[in-house]
Amino acid sequence: MAGRTRVPPSPLEAVREAGFFVQTEATRIALEQSREDLLALRVPAAEQALRDLAERPDGAVAAYYHLATAALLRVFLTDAGEAVAAFDGYTDSLAAALARRPETRWRRYLAAESRLQQALVAAKREKHVRAALLARSAYRQFAALQDEAPDFAEAYKGRGLLKMAIGSLPRGYRRLLRWLGFSGTVEAGLADLEVAAACSRYNREEALAVLGLTEVLMNLEPARGLERFSTLYAWHPDSPLFGYLYGFALLRERQGRRALEVLEAVAHRGDDPAYLYVDYADYYYAEALFLHDRFEEAIPVFLRYAARHPGPALKALTYLHLGLAHEMLGHREEARAYYEKVRATRALDSDVAAERQARLRLVRAMTPLDEALLRVENAFRSGRYAEAEALLATLPVDGARPDVRARAAFWQARLHHALGRFDEALEEYRKVMSLQPNDRDRYAPWSQLYIAAIYEQRGERERARRAYEAALAFGSTYDYHQTLEQQARAALEGLD
Structure with a gap:
C-alpha cells in the first residue's frame, strides 16, 4: 500500500499454522492485499476482492470472516441499516464454511471472534440481552482456547476486550458475573491486549486501537494512548479510520493545532468513493474549528455531518454547537432554531448534557460573560x-x-x-x-x-x-x- 511503513513481523509468526485455513501462496497474497485495503478503509475494493476470494477452495473462511468485519465497520461507522443485514449474511456464511473445516484452534478462535462481533452489533442495536448472551459464549470460547493454547496470540485481543468490558462495569455487576464464572478487570484486559499488539499477526492494529482508546478515554495513560494512534497513523497514513482516531485523540489531549491538521486531511477524503468515509471525522474537524473560535468555518462542517450521518450519534452535540456558533456570531434567532433541534435520543452523557444546555440557552441568551467563558474553555481545550x-x-x-x-x-x-x-x-x-x-x-x-x-x-x-x-x-x-x-x-x- 502506498505510503505505509511496514509493521515488523512478530517473533511468533514462524511457528504459527496457516491462518484462516489458507493453504496456497496465491490465496495468501490475495488475502493480504484485501486486508491492506480494509485497514486503509478502501472497503469497496476490499469487499470485491474478498467476494472473489470466497470462490477459492481455501479462501472461503478468510473471505467471509473479513467480509463480516467490513460489514461491522459499516454498522459502526455509518449507522446504515442495510449493513446489519449484510453482516448477518456473512456471519451465516462464515459459520457454514467453518463447519466444513477440521477442529483446530483456528476454527475455535474464529467461532469465538464471530460471537464477539455479533455481540458488538447486538449492543450497537441496543439488543442488550442478546449482546450479553453472545458475549458470554465468546468469553467461554476464548477462555477455553487460551487454556489449551496459551501461545496462540490471536485469541488475546478478543478476551482482552471482554475482560476490559467486565472491569468497566459497576462492582455489583462484576460480583454477579464472577458468581456466574466470568471475571475480568480493566488491568487484566489491557494486559491481554498488549500481548495481541506485540505478538498477533492479524489483530495488531485492532489491539493497538483499543488500547489507545482505553488509555485516552479513561484517562489511564493518555500520552501513551496518543503515541499508539500516532504509530497507527504512520503505518496507515491514507486510512480515514486511523486518521480520525489520531485526530480525535489529539483533540482529547488538547493538541488542537495538530488535531486540526490531521482531521482536515481526513475530511478531504470525504468525497472519494474509493474509501468508506468516517462521518465522525467531520464532527471532530468541526469541533476543532469551533475550539479555535473559527465559528463561521465550523458551521458548514457541522451541517455536513448532520446531513451525511444517518444515525443519532453526536447529533445532539452537533445542533448544540451550531446554536452556540451562531450565538457567538451574534445570530440569536438562528441559534434558537438549532437549540430547538437538540434532543437526547440516547441515554448518553453527551446527549443529556447537550439537551440541558440547549434548553438553558433557549430561555437565556448568552451574556458577554458567558461568551468570554466559552472562549476561555475553547482556549484551554485546544491547548x-x-x-x-x-x-x-x-x-x-x-x-x-x-x-x-x-x-x-x-x-x-x-x-x-x-x-x-x-x-x-x-x-x-x-x-x-x-x-x-x-x-x-x-x-x-x-x-x-x-x-x-x-x-x-x-x-x-x-x-x-x-x-x-x-x-x-x-x-x-x-x-x-x-x-x-x-x-x-x-x-x-x-x-x-
Whole structure:
C-alpha cells in the first residue's frame, strides 16, 4: 500500500499454522492485499476482492470472516441499516464454511471472534440481552482456547476486550458475573491486549486501537494512548479510520493545532468513493474549528455531518454547537432554531448534557460573560494555555451568579493543573466545590475527581483513594456522571 511503513513481523509468526485455513501462496497474497485495503478503509475494493476470494477452495473462511468485519465497520461507522443485514449474511456464511473445516484452534478462535462481533452489533442495536448472551459464549470460547493454547496470540485481543468490558462495569455487576464464572478487570484486559499488539499477526492494529482508546478515554495513560494512534497513523497514513482516531485523540489531549491538521486531511477524503468515509471525522474537524473560535468555518462542517450521518450519534452535540456558533456570531434567532433541534435520543452523557444546555440557552441568551467563558474553555481545550490565562485574568466575575463564578474557577483550576501548578489547582478546585452550583452542573464533582488525580500524581495513594470515593458519592444527577464514574472506578482499581 502506498505510503505505509511496514509493521515488523512478530517473533511468533514462524511457528504459527496457516491462518484462516489458507493453504496456497496465491490465496495468501490475495488475502493480504484485501486486508491492506480494509485497514486503509478502501472497503469497496476490499469487499470485491474478498467476494472473489470466497470462490477459492481455501479462501472461503478468510473471505467471509473479513467480509463480516467490513460489514461491522459499516454498522459502526455509518449507522446504515442495510449493513446489519449484510453482516448477518456473512456471519451465516462464515459459520457454514467453518463447519466444513477440521477442529483446530483456528476454527475455535474464529467461532469465538464471530460471537464477539455479533455481540458488538447486538449492543450497537441496543439488543442488550442478546449482546450479553453472545458475549458470554465468546468469553467461554476464548477462555477455553487460551487454556489449551496459551501461545496462540490471536485469541488475546478478543478476551482482552471482554475482560476490559467486565472491569468497566459497576462492582455489583462484576460480583454477579464472577458468581456466574466470568471475571475480568480493566488491568487484566489491557494486559491481554498488549500481548495481541506485540505478538498477533492479524489483530495488531485492532489491539493497538483499543488500547489507545482505553488509555485516552479513561484517562489511564493518555500520552501513551496518543503515541499508539500516532504509530497507527504512520503505518496507515491514507486510512480515514486511523486518521480520525489520531485526530480525535489529539483533540482529547488538547493538541488542537495538530488535531486540526490531521482531521482536515481526513475530511478531504470525504468525497472519494474509493474509501468508506468516517462521518465522525467531520464532527471532530468541526469541533476543532469551533475550539479555535473559527465559528463561521465550523458551521458548514457541522451541517455536513448532520446531513451525511444517518444515525443519532453526536447529533445532539452537533445542533448544540451550531446554536452556540451562531450565538457567538451574534445570530440569536438562528441559534434558537438549532437549540430547538437538540434532543437526547440516547441515554448518553453527551446527549443529556447537550439537551440541558440547549434548553438553558433557549430561555437565556448568552451574556458577554458567558461568551468570554466559552472562549476561555475553547482556549484551554485546544491547548492555547497562554490565551486562556490572559482571558481569565480579565474576566469580570465579581458579583456574578455562583454558577458563573464556579465555571470561571473550574477553568482556572484546569489551567493550573495542566501547567503543573498543583497547589494553585487544588485551591481553585476547592473554591468550585464551596460555591455549590446546582446539582446538574458538573463542576463540583469533576473538581473532586481532579483533586483525587492530583493526590495520585503526588503519590498520596490513600488521600487519592478517599478523594475518588468522594467523587463517586455525588450521585448521578449531574452532567457527564457516567464518564466520571468510569474514570473514578478505573483509578480506584489501579490503586488496589
